[in-house]
Amino acid sequence: MHVRDGLQTHVTVRQRYDHMVGTGLVTRDPAQERIVGRLDRLIDEIADKRLAQKSSALGWLFAKRPKTPAVVKGLYVYGGVGRGKTMLMDIFFELVPVRRKRRVHFNDFMADVQDRIQKHRQARKEGTVKEDDPIPPVAKALAEESWVLCFDEFTVTDIADAMILSRLFSALFANGVVLVATSNVAPQDLYRDGLNRQLFLPFIAILERHADVATLDSDTDYRLEKLNRLPVYMSPLGEDTDRRMDEAWHAVTRGRAPTTVEIPLKGRHVTVPRAAGSCARFSFADLCDAPLGTRDYLAIAERFDTIFIDHVPVLDHTRRNPAKRFILLVDTLYDTKKRVVVSAENTADKLYAGRAGTTEAFEFDRTVSRLIEMQSKDWQEAWSEKQALAS
Ligand SMILES: Nc1ncnc2c1ncn2[C@@H]1O[C@H](COP(=O)(O)OP(=O)(O)OP(=O)(O)O)[C@@H](O)[C@H]1O
Known part of the structure; x- marks a missing residue:
């Protein structure tokens, strides 16, 4: 526990990490x-700066002022x-x-900034503000609202954003903002192939002046590890299974909002009701009650790496066509080595309740065996390796 200004205590990042x-x-x-250590140092500096501000506000600045850097350098990881x-x-x-x-997610922050700029311009037109340049007042307002800004997924792809970042962040830093950010790229690689990049370049220097840059070069992709432990076959059907399917979907899509996608196929479309990145989600009815065929299943497999299928019922000879389509579907996903997440009425070995000894029953045996293999650790590991090679 750290004790700060006699009033406040805080747990360190290190303590929290050790606890986890x-x-x-x-x-x-x-x-x-290593990053934990740096974040704790940053917390100490921020706490000192806060203390200095408080002391100053109370008028005992000169008597009690702790050693505080005038500007706290943030951290870009x-x-x-x-x-x-x-x-x-x-x-x-x-x-x-x-x-x-x-x-805040960096994209959401920039959307907010552009929104405020628009509002300022409107107000300028209406004569309710005097300043022509929207950036200084927008930056000042943002800094007043929050002086510690944590950005998730710092990335610059939009030219409108790229062109204002230097001035925006200069103004934010001048107003005492401390930046902490995560990103998949080093500052020098931001907006790498962007239009008019030379106009963006000063931002990199400004960023590096106000934030230390650290890389988190761990060997493990923990997200992938976690996903590999995901249950991929859930039964029986019910609210609990639906909830677990939703959780798995949320985990693999990282919470992205799904959209409907139409895959064009000679003269028609295959509709994917929910798609997010390389993941697609269907119900059994979407895929097997509707009159789809191998080409449709192949088109889906070409486009997506992970396929969710909700509500697979127990099948028998009374539902011949859906059963046949399901056999085709599983064959296609098996041959193309996809990750498949399924919710079903019963376990894979009990999914076919039709007459034994028929052609369908034999074919379904293969489907069952494949479905079981696709749940195995080996299958999941092979899938991950394939993903790693592809990326
Ligand atoms: N040391 C660890 N042990 C186990 N799980 C971990 C560990 N570190 C992170 N995780 C888990 O791994 C997942 C991914 O972590 P996180 O989202 O923080 O990664 P990230 O580096 O921000 O990834 P991205 O760049 O894709 O946003 C999270 O579910 C997290 O809880």
């Missing part, structure tokens, strides 16, 4: 521990996906002893 390791929530990772950058930043965000703090 102790309870088995995370595995100890030396690369992460970059590295591969799933290394734990966001997790560590979130711990920092929670623990940093500051009220005016904001944690």
Whole structure:
């Protein structure tokens, strides 16, 4: 426990991390521990600065002023996906002893900035504000609302954003803002192939002047590890299974909002009701009650790596066509080595309740065996390796 200005105590990032390791929530990772140390140092500096501000406000600035840097240098952490950058930043965000703090996805922040700029321009037109340049007042307002800004996924792809970043962040830093950010790229690689990049370049120098740059170069992609432990076959059907399917979907899509996608196929379309990145989600009815065929299944498999199928019923000879389509579908997903997440009325070995000895029953045996193999650890590992090679 740290004691600060006799009033406040705070748990350190290190203590929180050790606790998470102790309870088995995370595995100890030396690369992460290095970032933990830096985040704690930053918290100390921020706490000192806050104390200095308080002292100053109380008028005993000269008597009691602690050694405080005039400007606190933030931290920009970059590295591969799933290394734990966001997790560590979130711990920092929670623990940093500051009220005016904001944690936001970088894209959302920039959307907010552009919105405020628009509003300023409108107000200028209407004559309710005098300043022509929207950036200084927008930056000032943002800094007043929160002086510790934590950005998740710092990335610059939009030219409108790229062109204002230098001036925006110069103004934010001039107003005392401390930046903490996670990113998949080093500052020099931001907006790498962007239009008019030379106009963006000064931002990199400004960023590096106001934030230390650290890489989280852990060997493990923890997200992938976690996903590999996901249940991929859930039964029986019911609310509980639906909830677990939703959780798995949320985990693989990282909470992205799904959209409907139409895959064009000679003269028609295959509709994917829910798609997010390389993941697609269907119900059994979408795929097997509707009159789809091998070409449709192949088109789906070409486009997506992970396929969710909700509500597979127990099948028998009374539902011949859906059963046949399901056999085709599983064959296609098996041959193309996809990750398949299924909710079904019963376990794979009890999915066919038709007459034994018929052609369908024999074919279904193969489907069952494949479905079981696709649930195995080996299958999941092979899938991950394929993903790693592809990326
Ligand atoms: N040391 C660890 N042990 C176990 N799980 C971990 C560890 N570190 C992170 N995780 C888990 O791995 C997942 C990915 O972590 P996180 O989202 O923080 O990664 P990231 O580096 O921000 O990835 P991205 O760059 O893709 O946003 C999270 O679910 C997190 O809880």
